[in-house]
Amino acid sequence: MMRFFAGRLAGLFVTLSVSSFVVFAALYLAPGSPESVLLGNSTPTPERRAAVREQYGLDDPFMVRYLHWLGDALQGDLGTSFVGNQPVATRIGAVFDTTLALVAVTAVLIAVIGLGLGLLSALRPGRIDDLVSAVTAVTAGVPAFVAASIGISVFAVQLDWFPAYGAGDAGFIGRLHALVLPALSLALISSALLARVTRAAVRAELDKEYAQTARARGIPHRQVVRRHVLPNAAPPIVTVGGLLVAALFAGTVVVENAFGLPGLGSLLIGSVNQKDFPTVQAVTLLMVTAFVLANLAVDIAQQLLDPRLRQKGTA
Amino acid sequence: MNLHISPRTSRPARTALVGLVAGALALTACGGGGGDTDKPESFAKGRTDTPTATGGLDSYTWYGDYRAPYSLDPIKNADYPEQTVLPNICESLLRVKSDYTLAPGLASSWKQPDPQTLAFTVREGVKFTDGTPMTIDDVVFSLKRNMNPAVVSSYSSLYANVASITAGTGASARSITIKFKKPDAVFVNVLATLGGSVLNKKHAEAKGAALGTPAGGVLCTGPYRVTSFDGTNDLALERSDHYWDPSAVRSKKVTFVFPASAKALSNAIAGKSVDGGFNIPSQLVPTLGKASGGKLWTGAEGSSPQNLDLIVSDLKGGPLADARVRQALSAAIDREGIARSIFSGAADPLYTVAGPGTWGYARNQYQNAYDELTIKKDPARGKKLVTEAGATGRKVKLAYPTGIDLYSSVATTLQQAGKAIGLDLEIVGLPLAQYGEMFIDPAARKPYDAFLTMNYIQVMEPAFLYGFIATPDGPQNYGGYNNPTVTEKIRSAFGTTDDKARAGLLIEAQKQLAKDLPWIPIVAPRATVYLSDKVAGVPLTFAYMGRPWAASVGAP
Numbered sequence: 001m002m003r004f005f006a007g008r009l010a011g012l013f014v015t016l017s018v019s020s021f022v023v024f025a026a027l028y029l030a031p032g033s034p035e036s037v038l039l040g041n042s043t044p045t046p047e048r049r050a051a052v053r054e055q056y057g058l059d060d061p062f063m064v065r066y067l068h069w070l071g072d073a074l075q076g077d078l079g080t081s082f083v084g085n086q087p088v089a090t091r092i093g094a095v096f097d098t099t100l101a102l103v104a105v106t107a108v109l110i111a112v113i114g115l116g117l118g119l120l121s122a123l124r125p126g127r128i129d130d131l132v133s134a135v136t137a138v139t140a141g142v143p144a145f146v147a148a149s150i151g152i153s154v155f156a157v158q159l160d161w162f163p164a165y166g167a168g169d170a171g172f173i174g175r176l177h178a179l180v181l182p183a184l185s186l187a188l189i190s191s192a193l194l195a196r197v198t199r200a201a202v203r204a205e206l207d208k209e210y211a212q213t214a215r216a217r218g219i220p221h222r223q224v225v226r227r228h229v230l231p232n233a234a235p236p237i238v239t240v241g242g243l244l245v246a247a248l249f250a251g252t253v254v255v256e257n258a259f260g261l262p263g264l265g266s267l268l269i270g271s272v273n274q275k276d277f278p279t280v281q282a283v284t285l286l287m288v289t290a291f292v293l294a295n296l297a298v299d300i301a302q303q304l305l306d307p308r309l310r311q312k313g314t315a
Numbered sequence: 316m317n318l319h320i321s322p323r324t325s326r327p328a329r330t331a332l333v334g335l336v337a338g339a340l341a342l343t344a345c346g347g348g349g350g351d352t353d354k355p356e357s358f359a360k361g362r363t364d365t366p367t368a369t370g371g372l373d374s375y376t377w378y379g380d381y382r383a384p385y386s387l388d389p390i391k392n393a394d395y396p397e398q399t400v401l402p403n404i405c406e407s408l409l410r411v412k413s414d415y416t417l418a419p420g421l422a423s424s425w426k427q428p429d430p431q432t433l434a435f436t437v438r439e440g441v442k443f444t445d446g447t448p449m450t451i452d453d454v455v456f457s458l459k460r461n462m463n464p465a466v467v468s469s470y471s472s473l474y475a476n477v478a479s480i481t482a483g484t485g486a487s488a489r490s491i492t493i494k495f496k497k498p499d500a501v502f503v504n505v506l507a508t509l510g511g512s513v514l515n516k517k518h519a520e521a522k523g524a525a526l527g528t529p530a531g532g533v534l535c536t537g538p539y540r541v542t543s544f545d546g547t548n549d550l551a552l553e554r555s556d557h558y559w560d561p562s563a564v565r566s567k568k569v570t571f572v573f574p575a576s577a578k579a580l581s582n583a584i585a586g587k588s589v590d591g592g593f594n595i596p597s598q599l600v601p602t603l604g605k606a607s608g609g610k611l612w613t614g615a616e617g618s619s620p621q622n623l624d625l626i627v628s629d630l631k632g633g634p635l636a637d638a639r640v641r642q643a644l645s646a647a648i649d650r651e652g653i654a655r656s657i658f659s660g661a662a663d664p665l666y667t668v669a670g671p672g673t674w675g676y677a678r679n680q681y682q683n684a685y686d687e688l689t690i691k692k693d694p695a696r697g698k699k700l701v702t703e704a705g706a707t708g709r710k711v712k713l714a715y716p717t718g719i720d721l722y723s724s725v726a727t728t729l730q731q732a733g734k735a736i737g738l739d740l741e742i743v744g745l746p747l748a749q750y751g752e753m754f755i756d757p758a759a760r761k762p763y764d765a766f767l768t769m770n771y772i773q774v775m776e777p778a779f780l781y782g783f784i785a786t787p788d789g790p791q792n793y794g795g796y797n798n799p800t801v802t803e804k805i806r807s808a809f810g811t812t813d814d815k816a817r818a819g820l821l822i823e824a825q826k827q828l829a830k831d832l833p834w835i836p837i838v839a840p841r842a843t844v845y846l847s848d849k850v851a852g853v854p855l856t857f858a859y860m861g862r863p864w865a866a867s868v869g870a871p
Contacts (some may be wrong), residue, residue, distance in 0.1 A: 084391075
């Protein structure tokens with residue numbers, strides 16, 4: 001298990017290094033410059049422009065800038081944003097919890113809806129299965145931005161059940177209330193996918209010989225499902241579910257924009273437009289880290305769920 | 316020969332800016348649009364205000380434009396969000412009335428005893444939001460910050476002609492005198508922008524570089540103080556207990572929200588998460604015009620100083636170097652069609668860069684001169700001019716920012732106009748960051764013959780606009796325009812304190828510019844204001860940028 005973790009940590013480090021380099025290079029090569037933010041949008045004199053470029057090291061060669069940034073980041077200093085002279089960490093701190101809460105609520109929705117529908121479908125062949133399959137087939141094709149638009153016009157504007165915009169009133173309930181629609185929009189595709197995977201996995205196990213034999217021996221269906229079928233079907237479901245949740249960190253960008261949620265996605269878009277290198281770097285790395293960590297969690301869960309893999313891991 | 320208004324004023328920045336801003340906001344072109352009958356029901360000709368509020372409110376939510384302010388320091392950035400929000404926090408010496416005339420603010424009176432001197436008396440009994448009294452020292456310090464190169468004020472160039480700022484002594488201890496290097500008839504307007512705002516010297520000095528950041532904050536005298544701001548999220552204000560004119564403040568709390576796109580704004584309005592906002596993107600005009608629970612107000616012609624123009628980036632070479640080709644293109648543009656269909660009627664054809672929305676004085680005089688410069692769409696004349704210039708079939712490369720339907724629609728319209736007169740217009744969409752470079756870097760402009768821009772000025776003085784775009788060292792003179800007669804008229808105008816005489820000089824310069832067309836004016840959008848049924852009491856012009864407007868907002 002230790003070796004497993006060490007390998008994963010090394011992998012995380014390599015992933016972060018590569019992605020930070022790629023992001024930095026992409027931003028560096030993209031046309032435009034951050035000066036319109038740095039110079040307060042006034043047309044600068046050449047001297048003033050030079051002074052600002054010097055102050056922020058914008059004229060340094062690419063590798064110098066990258067290594068400088070990397071060095072600071074390794075010491076825990078994410079730098080100062082080009083926007084409003086704020087520490088990058090402060091800007092991220094202001095929005096991080098919103099995105100985290102959105103991902104958490106979405107993950108819960110995916111699990112509940114996806115597993116629920118998948119199990120229902122697998123265990124109740126016939127009409128219910130057909131209905132669920134039809135519904136999931138449709139929703140699996142609805143992108144988050146479309147779901148957001150429909151959700152806003154129906155549930156926020158016409159029915160007035162949820163706010164159409166913003167992070168909601170202060171307090172846990174208020175925040176949660178504002179997150180329901182965005183999380184639902186985001187969860188729609190993923191839960192449909194998870195439902196289909198769940199249905200397939202459970203069905204496969206049900207059809208296996210051991211399950212048939214157990215039932216033939218008179219063991220109650222419920223017990224067979226709970227004791228044997230579900231644990232055996234779990235690994236693929238957990239893997240797919242985990243990956244879907246991991247991918248959410250990138251998916252939040254779209255719904256945050258549609259619902260005016262001040263989260264990491266909104267911050268990323270704004271920072272890219274302003275060529276705010278330090279913030280883009282930090283947000284991207286945060287998203288990559290979250291993705292890699294979520295993957296790690298999936299792997300661990302898999303190890304714990306699958307006895308054969310667990311044995312290999314400890315050998 | 317330096318123009319005494321410096322070449323790099325904050326105003327022209329707006330060109331670059333509005334490009335970006337509009338990027339975020341002004342999408343549009345909802346198909347045909349329709350004729351006059353489709354104009355919003357609330358279309359109010361000649362109005363400069365929405366109806367006055369009659370009662371107070373506990374709180375309301377306002378559209379603070381397309382992003383949160385970069386800083387609370389009033390002079391750090393000059394763009395829509397800052398100019399919408401900050402005047403309510405940090406007051407200026409003067410204010411702008413809805414018809415753009417000046418009124419007292421933190422200065423109770425002002426006068427210009429001679430062309431090189433401006434004197435004003437500072438209001439008594441003004442306190443900062445922490446209860447400490449505002450002193451003359453605070454005022455002098457705040458104005459002088461604009462001249463400190465280390466501060467990088469967005470308004471620094473407007474102070475370029477200031478020689479000294481001094482406080483009086485003895486009996487005139489409440490007076491402050493500004494001396495100019497050269498006669499200056501227009502600087503007084505700057506005192507009604509955030510460039511004339513006052514903050515607490517002690518607080519500002521103590522905060523240093525952190526001033527205006529969420530951590531450092533700002534200490535001013537406005538009717539509201541900031542209760543929550545993190546640079547990314549909503550910005551909340553609460554009524555100041557120490558405001559010098561408490562009866563003028565109707566509502567207790569204001570929350571500003573900053574939806575990044577027109578779509579998000581539209582959602583927010585539809586879901587009643589926003590009670591009102593200025594500068595509503597033209598894309599939303601048709602839908603909000605029919606919205607229930609609120610009303611979209613469109614101002615009269617001249618209600619906004621915004622102007623959409625085609626900037627000729629090179630007047631010395633290329634197909635547009637010949638004035639006849641520029642005149643031909645101008646003649647071929649369907650200004651009325653653009654205003655009607657791309658702006659859904661919330662814009663007017665524009666025939667001079669400084670149109671009706673920039674006339675802060677001598678309006679009749681400017682109007683008469685403007686009427687003479689009105690042209691009808693005339694492709695036949697255009698074609699003739701192009702032929703005369705020997706430019707038939709020549710390729711003209713025109714740049715516009717991508718991601719904004721407004722610009723691509725206008726670019727396409729221009730392309731068709733070009734075709735009608737025998738010019739081959741190639742339109743090139745550029746990503747916002749790259750497009751923004753055009754305003755800073757000559758190398759970025761070089762590949763293009765012209766580029767589209769939306770520009771606005773906050774100071775209603777055509778002298779500024781023409782100084783920027785048409786004098787040899789004007790900061791927005793991207794094409795290298797140089798006509799000594801025009802330069803002379805504009806420079807004289809800056810020093811002419813008599814409004815009529817100044818307008819006369821500018822009108823003469825304008826007449827020549829309408830022939831030379833270093834910038835080709837297209838349309839002027841009108842002011843658009845959304846108000847839910849819950850709120851009332853805002854200007855229907857851009858005057859909101861020059862006064863603490865949130866104080867007058869209340870229940871209808």
